[in-house]
Amino acid sequence: MASSTFLCSHQPYGSSNYNTHFKKPSFHPFNSNGSSSSLPNSSMTRRIRATASNSRTEDEVDKDVGMSRLTLFSPCKINVFLRITGKRADGYHDLASLFHVISLGDKIKFSLSPSKETDRLLANVPGVPLDDRNLIIKALNLFRRKTGINNYFSIHLDKKVPTGAGLGGGSSNAATALWAANQFSGGIATEKELQEWSSEIGSDIPFFFSRGAAYCTGRGEVVEDISPPIPLDLPMVLIKPQEACSTAEVYKCLRVDKASKIDPLALLEKISRDGISQDVCINDLEAPAFEVLPSLKRLKQRIVSAAGQGQYDAVFMSGSGSTIVGVGSPEPPKFIYDEEDYKNIFLSEARFITRPTDQWYTENSMQQDTIE
Numbered sequence: 001m002a003s004s005t006f007l008c009s010h011q012p013y014g015s016s017n018y019n020t021h022f023k024k025p026s027f028h029p030f031n032s033n034g035s036s037s038s039l040p041n042s043s044m045t046r047r048i049r050a051t052a053s054n055s056r057t058e059d060e061v062d063k064d065v066g067m068s069r070l071t072l073f074s075p076c077k078i079n080v081f082l083r084i085t086g087k088r089a090d091g092y093h094d095l096a097s098l099f100h101v102i103s104l105g106d107k108i109k110f111s112l113s114p115s116k117e118t119d120r121l122l123a124n125v126p127g128v129p130l131d132d133r134n135l136i137i138k139a140l141n142l143f144r145r146k147t148g149i150n151n152y153f154s155i156h157l158d159k160k161v162p163t164g165a166g167l168g169g170g171s172s173n174a175a176t177a178l179w180a181a182n183q184f185s186g187g188i189a190t191e192k193e194l195q196e197w198s199s200e201i202g203s204d205i206p207f208f209f210s211r212g213a214a215y216c217t218g219r220g221e222v223v224e225d226i227s228p229p230i231p232l233d234l235p236m237v238l239i240k241p242q243e244a245c246s247t248a249e250v251y252k253c254l255r256v257d258k259a260s261k262i263d264p265l266a267l268l269e270k271i272s273r274d275g276i277s278q279d280v281c282i283n284d285l286e287a288p289a290f291e292v293l294p295s296l297k298r299l300k301q302r303i304v305s306a307a308g309q310g311q312y313d314a315v316f317m318s319g320s321g322s323t324i325v326g327v328g329s330p331e332p333p334k335f336i337y338d339e340e341d342y343k344n345i346f347l348s349e350a351r352f353i354t355r356p357t358d359q360w361y362t363e364n365s366m367q368q369d370t371i372e
Helices: 135-147 169-184 191-198 205-209 247-253 264-274 286-292 294-308 334-338
Strands: 003-006 048-051 058-062 066-087 093-112 120-123 153-158 213-217 222-225 235-240 314-317 324-327 346-351
Touching (some): 066 205, 093 169, 093 264, 135 153, 135 169, 135 191, 153 169, 191 205, 247 286, 286 314, 294 314, 294 324
Parallel strands (some): 120 153
Antiparallel strands (some): 003 048, 003 346, 058 066, 066 093, 093 153, 093 213, 093 346, 213 222, 235 324, 235 346, 314 324
16 A cells, blocks of 8 residues: 655645657557557654555445445556657647556545536545536546436545646546446446547546556557556655646757657667666656756755665656656655755655556556466
8 A cells, every 4th residue: 555745735736748660579568458459754844644545446336226426546657758759730749658557546436416417526635626627527528428428426536646746646537537437327438438538638548548557659648558567566656846847838848859869669678678777767858847847856866866875776757747756665765854845745655556457446456467
């Protein structure tokens, strides 16, 4: 079970999307339908230690009226590597990235509402939009539009994933809402349909309909499921300063011609063969994020020093920031606890997770499929 230390003052809620030829690798990717693909603690520090809730799926079913309540885990993700491969005519950027679901996540409770006109969303933290600006509501509206089923919901969001973190928490919430709406509707839509529809409201949302590990291209919406290339019991720590990174500002500072030139499929092959190391955890958004938030660069450099002392296998930024990930240990460097500058930092241990076919994610999932 992942545990996390939360900031004392909550950050405002927000969601962000970021927006080759290579010898065939030894792993075997598959599409989301399972078919084979051609692509390869001191009070002075004001820290509060919290343990994430046990997130088994809870539902109640009345034989006459069907499902009435459902509680789901909504996990976040990290980008083990993130290459920006070009600028598109539509203004977005093409990327190539290894996305992986991790055990830090929110819990969302859904129940059928007697209302036939509106959903009702509540959240445990201030600053979360409770109307159709929220991706959960956008997802439920999308599902009704695509299926014609007019179920409305009362939703309670128990938020643990920080916002402005590059962890895809809002995108995961949207995917989880689509999954839930489909369960209440008797599974009227296929996972593939849910995945395809979800790209209409966010580039990162389709990833969460993978099995948990995927090679993503396009704007992030082209998802190739792969067998998990990383041991699921490999520990990590997430370290996020109070300051968030604006995805728009990060991309504004991005210089594609200055980005890494390494083939992303070569990175994927090396991770599949040799595991995580500092040289494969490349994120082309780090340099512009560090320009937007210079303190984030200093934080990463200090954590890298801990890696040099053997604490971590790799240290890298996820997405467009501002979370720094240290893989190989669940513990943060000692300076995080010792220095006043980091008293409001978010910390969480985590590990990689996946999900079985036809089931949603659970916090304790350790599924490890081999795809042939």
